[in-house]
Amino acid sequence: MTTTDPTGTDPSLIPLHCLRFEEPGPPRLDELPGGAPAWLVSRHADVRQVLSDPRFGRAQLYAADAPPLSDVPDLVNNPDLMFNQDGPDHLRLRRTLRRAFTPRAVARWRPWIAAIVEQLLDRLEGRSGPVDVVEEFTLPLPVAVISRLMGLDDSARDRMRHWSEHAFSDGSHSGEEVESVLKEFSAFGAELLAERRRDPGDDLISSLVRAADEEGGLPEAQLVSLVCGLVVGGHDSTMTMLGNALLFLLGDRPESWPRIGADGEAAGRVADRLIHLIPLGDDRGTARHASTDVEVGGVTIPAGAVVLADCGAANRDPEVFPRHTLDDLFAPLEAPTLSFGAGAHYCLGAWLARTELQIALHRLAARFPGLHLSEPPDSVVWRTGTTSRSPRRLHVSW
Numbered sequence: 001m002t003t004t005d006p007t008g009t010d011p012s013l014i015p016l017h018c019l020r021f022e023e024p025g026p027p028r029l030d031e032l033p034g035g036a037p038a039w040l041v042s043r044h045a046d047v048r049q050v051l052s053d054p055r056f057g058r059a060q061l062y063a064a065d066a067p068p069l070s071d072v073p074d075l076v077n078n079p080d081l082m083f084n085q086d087g088p089d090h091l092r093l094r095r096t097l098r099r100a101f102t103p104r105a106v107a108r109w110r111p112w113i114a115a116i117v118e119q120l121l122d123r124l125e126g127r128s129g130p131v132d133v134v135e136e137f138t139l140p141l142p143v144a145v146i147s148r149l150m151g152l153d154d155s156a157r158d159r160m161r162h163w164s165e166h167a168f169s170d171g172s173h174s175g176e177e178v179e180s181v182l183k184e185f186s187a188f189g190a191e192l193l194a195e196r197r198r199d200p201g202d203d204l205i206s207s208l209v210r211a212a213d214e215e216g217g218l219p220e221a222q223l224v225s226l227v228c229g230l231v232v233g234g235h236d237s238t239m240t241m242l243g244n245a246l247l248f249l250l251g252d253r254p255e256s257w258p259r260i261g262a263d264g265e266a267a268g269r270v271a272d273r274l275i276h277l278i279p280l281g282d283d284r285g286t287a288r289h290a291s292t293d294v295e296v297g298g299v300t301i302p303a304g305a306v307v308l309a310d311c312g313a314a315n316r317d318p319e320v321f322p323r324h325t326l327d328d329l330f331a332p333l334e335a336p337t338l339s340f341g342a343g344a345h346y347c348l349g350a351w352l353a354r355t356e357l358q359i360a361l362h363r364l365a366a367r368f369p370g371l372h373l374s375e376p377p378d379s380v381v382w383r384t385g386t387t388s389r390s391p392r393r394l395h396v397s398w
């Protein structure tokens with residue numbers, strides 16, 4: 001992704017749908033934010049290869065002598081996180097959730113996800129004047145969905161935003177502050193696991209505990225991080241995507257709003273396109289470590305190198321996604337998007353996120369056909385995190 005803009009605007013203030021991506025090309029040497037060298041991979045085939053090839057792993061990114069990926073401690077860079085395990089260690093953890101997020105499982109959740117959406121829209125309908133759609137819709141929806149899946153009560157819901165803001169810190173909190181909140185968050189995760197061991201139910205954590213017991217020998221710290229990762233990962237990314245999608249649709253593409261409201265299937269294609277086109281945040285790619293020399297797209301990436309797989313650039317690779325359909329929001333994608341990654345770490349929540357986005361956009365447009373932004377898009381105040389950026393508030397009227 002390029003970080004420069006011809007108008008000289010601070011890139012962190014540019015709406016994510018306006019970010020410019022560099023032309024996909026052969027792997028080339030670049031830098032991590034701290035200045036350490038890293039290989040940047042940007043072509044679709046090369047990004048897929050890096051994400052799918054087990055010779056590129058995550059765990060070694062956190063070896064004692066590895067360059068830091070972030071200045072402040074955060075959940076994404078916690079070595080205990082499932083995302084940061086490789087090979088059999090990763091598979092053992094992932095198996096505990098394997099059945100929970102399949103398309104068939106998510107299809108069974110559709111009715112109650114739709115019911116949550118209608119409740120939020122009923123409440124919105126009772127309001128008048130400009131309303132903050134983040135506070136009223138894009139945040140409470142994914143929080144309610146993940147809370148219901150995990151069987152969490154309202155008190156945990158209220159703390160989720162606080163935990164997310166620190167777990168995915170943008171650097172505005174001190175290291176000690178983040179560490180202390182992450183400790184509190186881990187204690188919550190550990191207590192939740194203990195509670196469901198004592199008194200199992202039919203929620204996601206209880207089934208995770210059962211699967212972990214069958215698997216045997218999984219480190220408790222990794223299970224705690226898995227729970228915390230699901231709590232914040234499960235709502236932060238969907239909230240981010242929904243907020244950025246609304247800014248784009250209402251600000252730049254209002255002509256698409258009536259069709260999104262009239263046709264649920266078309267809304268599904270729009271949801272897929274938006275996930276494909278709008279990155280979650282500003283990071284330049286998801287990182288991997290080369291365990292040995294590997295040839296990628298005709299270039300040898302040396303053993304020990306850090307590699308950044310730029311999914312945003314790869315999603316615009318004209319070899320795979322023709323330029324003339326890029327802007328057609330209703331056109332089905334020509335190939336699977338890389339926005340959910342690929343390979344062993346392919347996003348566990350992809351079906352859930354797509355389902356939430358599709359129902360949310362379709363029903364919001366159906367019930368509020370006159371929805372429009374009540375402030376200019378360039379006055380947006382941004383909420384920034386390690387991996388995500390979205391409007392902190394977005395005032396709308398109808």
Ligand code: HEM
Pocket residue numbers: 051082083084094229230233234235237238241275280286287338339340341342344345346347348349350352353354
């Ligand atoms: C639009 C919303 C979302 C986007 C764009 C997204 C994107 C991603 C991406 C790109 C990865 C893989 C990164 C890599 O391989 O380097 C990932 C992994 C993951 N995502 Fe998502 N995600 C979204 C929503 C969700 C939701 C709703 C959940 C949970 C309910 C979730 C849970 C996870 C987990 C647990 C992983 C790690 C998987 C593993 O390491 O095996 N995500 N996500």
